[in-house]
Amino acid sequence: MEVVLHGVRGSRAAPGPDFLRVGGNTSSLAVTPAGSDTPTLLLDAGTGLSSVGSHLNGTPYRGEILLTHLHWDHVQGLPFFGPGDRDDAEVTLRLPAQGGATPDVPGSAAALLARGMSPPHFPIGPDGLRGRWSFEALEEGRFEAGGCTVTALEVPHKGGRTFGFRVEADGAVLAYLPDHLPVADDRPGVALAKGADVLCHGAMFADVDRALAHAYGHATLGEVGRLADEAGVGKLVLIHHAPARTDDQVEALARELAAQCSTTVVVGREGDEVMGGHGRLGLMSS
Numbered sequence: 001m002e003v004v005l006h007g008v009r010g011s012r013a014a015p016g017p018d019f020l021r022v023g024g025n026t027s028s029l030a031v032t033p034a035g036s037d038t039p040t041l042l043l044d045a046g047t048g049l050s051s052v053g054s055h056l057n058g059t060p061y062r063g064e065i066l067l068t069h070l071h072w073d074h075v076q077g078l079p080f081f082g083p084g085d086r087d088d089a090e091v092t093l094r095l096p097a098q099g100g101a102t103p104d105v106p107g108s109a110a111a112l113l114a115r116g117m118s119p120p121h122f123p124i125g126p127d128g129l130r131g132r133w134s135f136e137a138l139e140e141g142r143f144e145a146g147g148c149t150v151t152a153l154e155v156p157h158k159g160g161r162t163f164g165f166r167v168e169a170d171g172a173v174l175a176y177l178p179d180h181l182p183v184a185d186d187r188p189g190v191a192l193a194k195g196a197d198v199l200c201h202g203a204m205f206a207d208v209d210r211a212l213a214h215a216y217g218h219a220t221l222g223e224v225g226r227l228a229d230e231a232g233v234g235k236l237v238l239i240h241h242a243p244a245r246t247d248d249q250v251e252a253l254a255r256e257l258a259a260q261c262s263t264t265v266v267v268g269r270e271g272d273e274v275m276g277g278h279g280r281l282g283l284m285s286s
């Protein structure tokens, strides 16, 4: 499968010259399993979702969107996803069951999403998106989505129920944990990342900001490195960078972490193909 990072920033978008090498859009990642020409599985719908269209060659989006949780930086791209907002689009969006949204109540997932996306907060609600959209509340478990096998587990974070995902296809494994606080007995984090080829993990906080990181339900970089080592992942890709952290600072922190852990550590940049072997796709210049 091919995996492309479309947004690697946490909390808010980060425009400006100090952020060009890493990228300023918030969390979104596209998966294209072998046998498909275009992405069929999108993880999170931050502002980075807008550039997924560059991989769709003018075709509508027909596939799945899985949201780890409903914080702004993971949903704000949703109404601006042109290939999903046209009459011939077919999209299934799944979000963690919570707050009255349960798998057995039709419309409850859309109603939960509409609490943040509907007038007066936003001009349209989820039902204002064109095409065939279905919204589902998701419980923990293993299921098929977009030609991949996905495992969803609840992970510690703050402010709403949050999932991490493990995506398996074509013999490859991706773990995606953008917002995750590893705890002492980190059952879900290790289970999702165990033996993964690539672990994309949030990197918002340096070790000196441990108290703040934990207060907001995030890991420190040191904790991320230890999780990657314990889970035995092939490569740790740092994503969900702090919005004020410049390119130089992101790269310096990644070098520091790489010196501390045995796992290969790389900076996740907007446009990187982190699985699939083509390298940098140059989304930021398009």
Ligand SMILES: [Zn+2]
Residues within 6 Å of the ligand: 010, 011, 027, 071, 073, 074, 178, 179, 240
């Ligand atoms: Zn986030």
Ligand SMILES: [Zn+2]
Residues within 6 Å of the ligand: 069, 071, 157, 179
């Ligand atoms: Zn969050």
